[in-house]
Amino acid sequence: MRFHVPTRIYFGSGIISQLKEIVEDNFKDFRLFLVTDQGILDSGIADKVLSQFQNIQVFDKVEQNPKFNTVNRAGDIVREIKPDVVIGLGGGSALDAAKAVALLATNPGSIEDYEGKGKYRSPPLDVLAIPTTCGTGSEVTWVSVVTHTERMFKMSIKGPHMFPAVALVDPDLLVTLPPPLVASTGMDALTHAIEAYTVKPATYFTDIFAREALQLIFSSLERAYKDIKTDKEAREGIMLGSTVAGLAFGNSDVGAVHCVAEAVGSIYDTPHGVTNSIFLPFVMEFNLPAAKDRYAEIARIAGIEEKDKNVAAERLIQKIKSLSHTLNIPSFRELDIQKDKFPELAKKSFQNNSNPSNPREVSEEDYLVILEKAFSES
Numbered sequence: 001m002r003f004h005v006p007t008r009i010y011f012g013s014g015i016i017s018q019l020k021e022i023v024e025d026n027f028k029d030f031r032l033f034l035v036t037d038q039g040i041l042d043s044g045i046a047d048k049v050l051s052q053f054q055n056i057q058v059f060d061k062v063e064q065n066p067k068f069n070t071v072n073r074a075g076d077i078v079r080e081i082k083p084d085v086v087i088g089l090g091g092g093s094a095l096d097a098a099k100a101v102a103l104l105a106t107n108p109g110s111i112e113d114y115e116g117k118g119k120y121r122s123p124p125l126d127v128l129a130i131p132t133t134c135g136t137g138s139e140v141t142w143v144s145v146v147t148h149t150e151r152m153f154k155m156s157i158k159g160p161h162m163f164p165a166v167a168l169v170d171p172d173l174l175v176t177l178p179p180p181l182v183a184s185t186g187m188d189a190l191t192h193a194i195e196a197y198t199v200k201p202a203t204y205f206t207d208i209f210a211r212e213a214l215q216l217i218f219s220s221l222e223r224a225y226k227d228i229k230t231d232k233e234a235r236e237g238i239m240l241g242s243t244v245a246g247l248a249f250g251n252s253d254v255g256a257v258h259c260v261a262e263a264v265g266s267i268y269d270t271p272h273g274v275t276n277s278i279f280l281p282f283v284m285e286f287n288l289p290a291a292k293d294r295y296a297e298i299a300r301i302a303g304i305e306e307k308d309k310n311v312a313a314e315r316l317i318q319k320i321k322s323l324s325h326t327l328n329i330p331s332f333r334e335l336d337i338q339k340d341k342f343p344e345l346a347k348k349s350f351q352n353n354s355n356p357s358n359p360r361e362v363s364e365e366d367y368l369v370i371l372e373k374a375f376s377e378s
């Protein structure tokens with residue numbers, strides 16, 4: 001059993017104002033390269049970073065489900081500028097892109113050359129990750145997910161040197177997050193916690209973080225969705241829950257929910273959190289024979305008082321369906337996915353690296369059944 005997170009975590013409301021000191025305390029040289037997206041610039045959040053430094057280069061072209069061409073373009077720039085530290089500012093896409101760009105800064109070639117585990121020759125540049133959504137967990141994990149648009153595949157680039165050196169987690173950065181993004185990224189965090197707690201590689205250590213994340217997320221997500229601007233306690237709860245869930249799944253794994261969500265996202269460019277929310281209850285139904293006891297424990301954490309484990313697990317699944325409904329998560333049909341693509345989606349889901357971690361063995365045919373069930377009930 002092993003638990004490894006080398007990231008130094010700074011957590012606190014308003015802590016972004018201390019970024020300069022944090023950079024000075026952690027890095028010897030600090031020519032900075034900021035990787036972010038246009039939305040973060042427009043929202044004014046980027047100013048909180050830019051105003052603290054005189055010389056900082058900005059790459060703001062990261063898109064949803066970051067694409068390999070975009071990352072490679074940023075890689076060309078970073079090799080020319082030769083910064084000391086890459087700051088990732090944004091949701092999971094910006095943080096994953098920052099981690100990939102840091103790898104390209106010290107290694108030749110393109111990002112697709114580094115698909116898999118530990119393929120880099122030199123350790124990537126230091127990354128300072130600043131999440132602005134409440135779902136990714138990428139600020140404390142070793143993986144960067146980059147979409148190869150020609151292969152229509154989400155590549156995982158990971159390794160022990162890919163953890164951000166520093167994570168600055170400031171719940172106040174959520175104040176301007178639109179409610180639909182609170183909902184979808186919060187449901188991503190919930191999926192991380194549930195999968196981390198139920199997958200085969202789960203350990204005593206990851207259980208501690210997963211249980212705590214579940215507690216935090218169940219008690220804060222709905223409140224955060226309703227009033228992220230003024231409900232400070234909910235904001236802190238969901239942000240903390242998101243990072244703690246990252247600590248859990250980063251050391252255990254995710255399971256079939258992420259496998260199918262990534263398959264759909266690689267072809268249709270759907271928001272990761274929305275796709276996870278749609279499939280979460282259906283994968284849980286499939287997993288029941290293998291994960292009933294764990295689901296019953298999660299039900300208790302979610303406030304469901306029921307002694308019969310089967311009933312408790314069923315009630316948890318219903319609770320998650322109604323939570324998605326309350327949060328106005330779009331339905332499967334609204335994603336406008338063609339049914340004739342289901343076999344391809346099932347195949348891609350099955351090929352996902354995390355598929356073997358799922359608590360119950362899932363075949364390609366099983367994924368097809370899950371897709372069809374989710375579609376017919378949406």
Ligand SMILES: [Fe+2]
Pocket residue numbers: 136188192258272276
């Ligand atoms: Fe996720």
